[in-house]
Each structure stands twice: as structure tokens, then as C-alpha cells.
Amino acid sequence: xLKYFDPHIHMVSRTTDDYQNMAAAGIxxxxxxxxxxxxxxxxxxxxxxxxxxxxxxxRFRASMFGIHHFCTIGLNPKEANDLxxxxxxxxxxxxxxxxxGVVAVGEIGYDDITPEEDRFLxxxxxLAKQFNLPVLVHTPHRDKIGGTKRTxxxxxxxxxxxxxxxxxxxNELTLPLVLDSDCWRGHSIYPNTKMSEQRMVALLQQYxxxxxxxxxxxxxxxxxxxxxxxxxxxxxxxxxSEAQVEQVLFHNPVDFFAQSGQLDKALVGTPLPIDxxxxxxxxxxxxxxxxxxx
Amino acid sequence: xxxDVTAPTSAPLDMRHDCLNEQRRNFVQSLDETERQWxxxxxxxxxxxxxxxxxxxxxxxxxxxxKERAQPxxxxxxxxxxxxxxxxxxxxxxxxxxxxxxLLHQLFRWGDDQEKIAILKALDWLxxxxxxxxxARQAGRTSNSQVxxxxxxxxxxPSRHYNEQAFNQLVLKALGMGLDVRRLIGLTQRQSVTLNQxxxxxxxxxxxxxxxxxxxxxxxxxxxxxxxxxxxxxAGLGQQQRLPPPWLERLGDASPN
Numbered sequence: 001x002l003k004y005f006d007p008h009i010h011m012v013s014r015t016t017d018d019y020q021n022m023a024a025a026g027i028x029x030x031x032x033x034x035x036x037x038x039x040x041x042x043x044x045x046x047x048x049x050x051x052x053x054x055x056x057x058x059r060f061r062a063s064m065f066g067i068h069h070f071c072t073i074g075l076n077p078k079e080a081n082d083l084x085x086x087x088x089x090x091x092x093x094x095x096x097x098x099x100x101g102v103v104a105v106g107e108i109g110y111d112d113i114t115p116e117e118d119r120f121l122x123x124x125x126x127l128a129k130q131f132n133l134p135v136l137v138h139t140p141h142r143d144k145i146g147g148t149k150r151t152x153x154x155x156x157x158x159x160x161x162x163x164x165x166x167x168x169x170x171n172e173l174t175l176p177l178v179l180d181s182d183c184w185r186g187h188s189i190y191p192n193t194k195m196s197e198q199r200m201v202a203l204l205q206q207y208x209x210x211x212x213x214x215x216x217x218x219x220x221x222x223x224x225x226x227x228x229x230x231x232x233x234x235x236x237x238x239x240x241s242e243a244q245v246e247q248v249l250f251h252n253p254v255d256f257f258a259q260s261g262q263l264d265k266a267l268v269g270t271p272l273p274i275d276x277x278x279x280x281x282x283x284x285x286x287x288x289x290x291x292x293x294x
Numbered sequence: 295x296x297x298d299v300t301a302p303t304s305a306p307l308d309m310r311h312d313c314l315n316e317q318r319r320n321f322v323q324s325l326d327e328t329e330r331q332w333x334x335x336x337x338x339x340x341x342x343x344x345x346x347x348x349x350x351x352x353x354x355x356x357x358x359x360x361k362e363r364a365q366p367x368x369x370x371x372x373x374x375x376x377x378x379x380x381x382x383x384x385x386x387x388x389x390x391x392x393x394x395x396x397l398l399h400q401l402f403r404w405g406d407d408q409e410k411i412a413i414l415k416a417l418d419w420l421x422x423x424x425x426x427x428x429x430a431r432q433a434g435r436t437s438n439s440q441v442x443x444x445x446x447x448x449x450x451x452p453s454r455h456y457n458e459q460a461f462n463q464l465v466l467k468a469l470g471m472g473l474d475v476r477r478l479i480g481l482t483q484r485q486s487v488t489l490n491q492x493x494x495x496x497x498x499x500x501x502x503x504x505x506x507x508x509x510x511x512x513x514x515x516x517x518x519x520x521x522x523x524x525x526x527x528x529a530g531l532g533q534q535q536r537l538p539p540p541w542l543e544r545l546g547d548a549s550p551n
Contacts, residue, residue, distance in 0.1 A: 038437060042403065078435050111435070112463050142466035145495050172502040173495070192505075199503065 002246055003269055006228045007031045007253035008136070008168060008188065008215030011069070012050075012058050016285055018218075018225045019065035025229040028250075029068035029268040031257060032058060033107040033136050036076045038220055044088035047075075051096050059101055060280035066271035066294075070263055072106035072136050073097055080120035081112065090123060097131045103260040104128075106136025107168070110147040113140060118154065125158040134164045134259050136186070139174060141193070148174040152181055166213060166256055169194055175203060184256050188217035189227035197227070197234035204235065209244055213253045306391035307398070308423045314383050317419070320367060321376050325360075332359040333377070340381060344388035346400045353378045353401070353409050369448040371415065378409055379416035386420060395425055402429060407441050414444040417451045424455030431460060439471045446478060453480020462489050465514055466496065475510035485516035494524060501536060512544045 004027045011019070011032050022030070032054055041047060054071040062069035073096040075089045096102060105128040110117050121137075128135045137155075140147035148167065155165055167178050168186030171194070178185050187203070188194040195203075200214060216227035224230070232245045250269070257263050276284070276291035325333055336352045336359075356377045365371040382401060386394050398420065402413050414433055417426060430452070434445050446452060446468050452461055461484050468475050475481060493514045500507050520528070525545065532542045 040432070040435065081435065082432060112431075113459070141470060142463055143492055143495065144499060146492070171499065173499055196503075 001026045002229075002232055002242060003028050003250050004228045004232060005029045005031075005250045005253050005268065006216050006218075006225070007166075007213060007257060008033055008186065008217050009225060010035060010217075010219035011062060012053060013220035014218060014225055016061070016065070019062060019067060022225055023065045023067055023271060025226055027067065027228060028271050029070070029254070030062065031070045031072060031103060031136075031253070033072040033104075033138075034074055034076070035107050035138075035219070036078045040079060040082060041085060044085055044092065047085075047089050048092065051092075055096075055099055055101055057280055057283070060278075061285050063272050064274065064276050064278075064285045066274045068268045068272055070101050070103045070257065072104040073099075073102050074106045074108045074124055074136075075120055076107055077109050077111040077117045077121070077138065077140070081114055081116045083116065086116070086120060090120065093124070093127060094131070097127065097133060101262065102133075103257040103262045104134040104136045104166075105131075107138040108135065109138035109151060110140045113143060113147055113150065118150075121151070121154055122158055125155065125160050128164065129158065129160050132261075134166065134257060135160065137165060137167045139167060139169045144169075144171070144174055145177070148177050152177065152183070155181075155183070164259060168215070169217070171195060172199070172203065175207065179207065184211045184213055184252070186213045186215060188215050189231050190217050190223055192222075197231045200231050201234050201238045201240075204240070204248065205238065209248050209252070211252065211256075212248050213256065214249055215253070304392065304395040304425065307386060307394045307421050307425060309383065309386065310419045310422050311387075313419050314380070317368075317376060318380055321365070321373065321380060324366060324373060329360050336381065337384060340384055341388065344385045346385075346397055346404070349381055349385040349397075349401055350404050352381050353405070353412075356381070357408075375408075375412040375415060378412035379419070382413060382416065383420060398426060399429055402433070407436075407438050410436075410441050411444040414441065415449060417445075418449050418454070421451075424451075427455045430455075434464060434467065439473065442467065442471060443473055447473060448477050448479065450479045453478075453484055458484070458486065458488065462486075462492055465489065466492060469493075469496065469508045469510050469514065472508070473510070475513050481514070485514070485519065487516075487519050487521075490515050490519055490524065494527075501531070507538060507541075509538075512540045515544070517544050517547065 006027055009030050009032060051073055059069040075086055080086050105124050108121055108124045137151055151167060162182035166184035166186045169188050170178060170185055175185060187200055189197055189200055204212060214228055214231050216225050218225040228249055232249050235245045254265050254268055258265050274292050274294050276286055340348055340352060356374045360374050360377055362372050362374045365373045365376050386397060389397050402410060417430060430445060434442060436442055446464055452464050468478060493511055497507060497511055528545055531537045
């Protein structure tokens with residue numbers, strides 16, 4: 001079976017069925033970027049609990065299904081606009097960026113493209129430099145071209161090495177802007193609002209596979225946690241080799257985030273051993289089922 | 295319940311009292327006897343204690359004491375929304391002037407989405423000088439299209455007080471949510487070369503993705519401000535039959551002689 005890695009998926013919003021199906025489809029590892037939760041948080045404590053969940057319970061839950069779970073930590077652009085909370089979140093980020101399992105600063109970037117978003121994007125790029133971590137940058141839904149150009153400009157202003165940055169949610173119009181840089185190129189295969197498997201295949205045919213990364217960005221919206229393996233199937237159907245599929249859908253994302261020193265490529269290619277007898281803070285994902293051990 | 299008012303004290307709100315008084319008269323006339331009795335009690339209770347907790351409590355109770363229906367002679371208000379807005383206006387009128395903006399922020403923060411909708415619909419009556427523009431922009435970051443619509447449609451608040459960048463973002467988000475941008479008050483006055491470019495970028499994105507082009511996009515574009523190159527590109531897309539008919543009509547109407 002081909003092996004896959006989904007480098008952008010919000011598993012706190014997904015079910016155990018999703019984990020089971022992802023593992024069955026060959027996904028051996030995921031990265032869960034910190035992002036907003038569908039409605040604005042009103043205190044820094046909500047961020048602390050969320051970050052702790054990404055590092056704790058969710059990582060444990062993934063392991064129950066043999067999936068390696070890593071996360072990125074950051075202040076998302078939407079909530080960067082609420083200064084009453086954003087400044088406090090910025091203050092707590094350093095203590096999270098050094099935790100086990102944190103492989104990047106992210107998702108950061110632009111939403112409304114405001115001066116506040118500028119400030120927190122630059123500050124977090126500086127943090128990434130300071131902690132020598134890769135960065136996951138979200139590109140906005142509105143004024144996507146303007147937001148992508150401005151993102152590249154800020155990256156250059158701050159002076160972070162471009163090979164440590166992945167710019168995500170690219171499409172036919174924004175990918176060419178990023179190709180002129182040394183940044184990695186992220187694409188989200190997400191029903192209706194982002195990219196489709198077929199469009200992704202067309203981009204790979206046109207621009208090649210170098211530094212090209214694909215994710216599902218599955219979250220609490222109508223989305224599909226199997227979009228990475230489905231893109232693999234579409235690539236094979238279009239004539240790409242299995243080696244090319246694994247290059248884009250496993251090696252590229254793993255190589256990018258392995259720059260953190262927190263992700264061992266030799267390990268994430270193999271599913272974690274499963275022992276569902278284990279517990280996390282006396283809690284289990286099982287509800288009376290027979291524990292799986294393999 | 296947290297009763298801290300954390301927003302800073304500030305200059306008083308400039309409320310449109312004439313407008314609010316007219317709404318009050320119309321609202322009371324639309325009530326049946328039981329509803330009117332509760333309404334007078336609520337007003338009396340708020341007059342006695344015009345604080346955030348009392349206003350929030352009464353706002354929450356509106357739906358239980360009023361049979362929800364469309365409010366006559368309004369732009370899409372329900373009677374419950376109007377009651378909530380009028381209670382808020384009363385509480386604001388009874389505040390020390392420096393406490394008005396903090397109270398409005400506090401009640402917005404405490405409100406559920408339906409209460410937020412009432413506040414946003416009323417913002418142009420409550421704040422004619424745009425002191426709460428940052429609150430409005432925060433509110434506009436919602437993913438709830440009803441809350442966003444309350445801020446964006448049938449109200450002049452954004453066009454009166456948003457800067458160009460913020461107004462353009464509001465327009466793009468309204469398009470993204472599939473709202474009827476013809477109800478964006480002041481859109482025509484805020485059309486610009488910049489908004490044209492943003493709209494054409496969105497068109498390109500939708501065409502590249504083979505998605506349906508947003509129905510409201512031609513309403514957003516000032517066709518007479520298009521550059522020759524933009525006009526030529528649209529004409530080319532039209533010839534390839536990639537644009538819906540309204541585009542071609544608008545393009546034809548604005549053709550240079």
C-alpha cells in the first residue's frame with residue numbers, strides 16, 4: 001500500500017471513524033495546525049486549553065489508531081485582530097513552540113489583511129527564526145492574490161529562510177507567485193471552496209512535483225479527511241508513478257516539517273504500534289469495545 | 295456572570311434619537327395587550343437598573359414574551375430584534391455618557407448570535423459617528439451568514455464608517471457568502487478601481503476552479519472604471535461564453551463611444 005501523510009488536518013473536529021478510515025487508506029501521520037474554532041475566543045485561557053489538547057488528548061487519540069500526530073502552534077490571522085486576546089496569546093507561544101510534537105509555527109498569515117494581521121504575522125515569523133522552526137502560512141479566502149504577494153513581502157522583510165516556509169491553500173492563480181520563491185507550496189483539497197483532486201493533478205502536470213505539498217485541511221466544515229489518498233488515486237489515474245505519488249503525498253511534507261528536528265522520517269513511514277488498553281489521564285477513546293493491540 | 299466592563303471609557307455615542315423614537319412608537323403600536331404589558335414592565339425595570347446585567351436579562355426574555363413576526367415598515371426586522379435593539383438603546387440613553395461605548399461592547403460580547411444580529415442591525419441608529427467601527431469589524435469576522443448579513447445588508451453603517459480596505463473586504467465576504475450585494479447600502483458610492491481589481495481577481499479564481507461565477511459580481515464592478523485591458527479581457531471571456539449574460543449587458547452599457 002502507498003503511504004501518505006496529511007500535513008494539514010484539524011483532527012479535534014473529526015471522529016474516530018475518520019482516524020480508522022485514514023489509517024486504512026495508508027495515512028501514517030498527520031499535522032494539526034492550530035487555527036480558529038469557528039467562533040472567536042474571548043480569553044487567552046481558551047487558547048491554552050486548545051494548545052494543550054493538540055499536544056495531549058488529540059495526540060493520544062491519533063495513536064489509538066496507529067497514526068503519528070504532530071501539531072503547529074500559532075495565533076491565526078482572524079483572531080490576531082482582537083488585541084485584547086492576541087497580545088496575551090503571543091506571549092505564551094514561546095513556551096509551546098519548544099514542546100514535543102510541535103513541528104512549526106502556524107497557521108499564521110492573513111484573513112482581512114489588516115495592520116494588526118501584519119504585525120502578528122511578522123512577530124510570529126520572528127519567533128520561528130528565534131526557535132529555528134518551519135512556518136505554515138495560511139493564505140486568505142478574500143483578495144487571495146494580494147494576500148499571497150503581501151505574505152511573500154513580509155517573509156522577505158523578516159528575513160526568514162524561505163525553505164523554512166510553506167505557503168498553503170494555493171490555487172492556479174497564487175501558485176505561480178510562490179514558484180518564484182524558495183518557499184514550499186501547499187494545496188488544500190477541500191470540497192467546493194479550495195482545490196479539487198483533478199485541479200491538483202493539473203497543477204502537478206504543469207509545474208512538477210518539487211516542493212509541492214497536498215493536504216485535506218479537513219475541519220469542522222463539510223470536508224474530507226481522505227482527500228490526500230484520493231489525490232494519490234487521481235495522480236495514478238493521470239499517469240503519475242507510485243514513486244511520484246509518494247514524493248508529493250508523503251516525502252515532500254515530511255521533509256518540510258522534519259526541518260523542525262521534531263519529526264523522524266524513518267519513524268513516521270510506519271504506523272505506530274496500537275495498544276488501545278492505554279489511557280490518557282485515565283480516559284480512553286474506547287466505549288466498551290474490545291481493545292485492539294497490534 | 296462576569297460583570298466587568300473591560301472596554302475603555304470613551305466619548306459618548308451620537309445616537310439617532312429621532313429615528314429611535316419613531317421605531318419605539320411603531321413598535322408599541324404593533325404589540326398586543328399582553329405583549330404591551332410585558333414591554334412596559336421591561337422598560338420600567340431597565341429604567342430602575344440600566345446596567346448590563348438587567349439589559350442582557352431582558353434582551354434574552356424578548357423571545358419568550360413576544361410572538362415573533364416581521365415588524366411592519368422596517369427593512370427586514372422582526373419584532374423581537376427590534377425589541378432587543380430598543381432595550382439596548384434605552385440602556386445606553388440612561389448611562390453616564392462615558393459608559394455608553396463600554397456598555398455596548400459588553401452587551402455585544404454577552405449576546406448570543408440572535409442578540410448580536412439585533413445590535414448590528416441597530417448600529418447605524420446607535421452610533422452615527424462610527425465609534426464602534428472596530429466592534430463592527432470584529433463582528434464581521436463571523437462565519438454565521440445571518441450575523442454577517444445583519445452587519446452588511448440594509449444598513450449604511452459600513453459605507454459610512456469603514457475605510458476603503460475594510461469596505462472592500464466586506465463586499466468580498468458578502469459575495470463569498472452568496473448574499474444579495476444589491477442590499478449593500480452605499481456600494482455604488484464606494485466602487486473603485488481597487489474594488490474592480492479585487493472583483494476581477496475573484497472572477498479569475500472562480501473561472502479557474504470552474505465554479506459558478508458569483509451572481510452579485512457584476513453589481514460590484516464599476517464598469518465605467520475598467521481599464522481597456524480589463525475590458526478587453528472581459529469581452530474575450532464573453533466571446534468564449536464563459537461569462538453569464540448580465541456581464542455582457544453591463545459591459546455593453548459601459549462601452550466607450
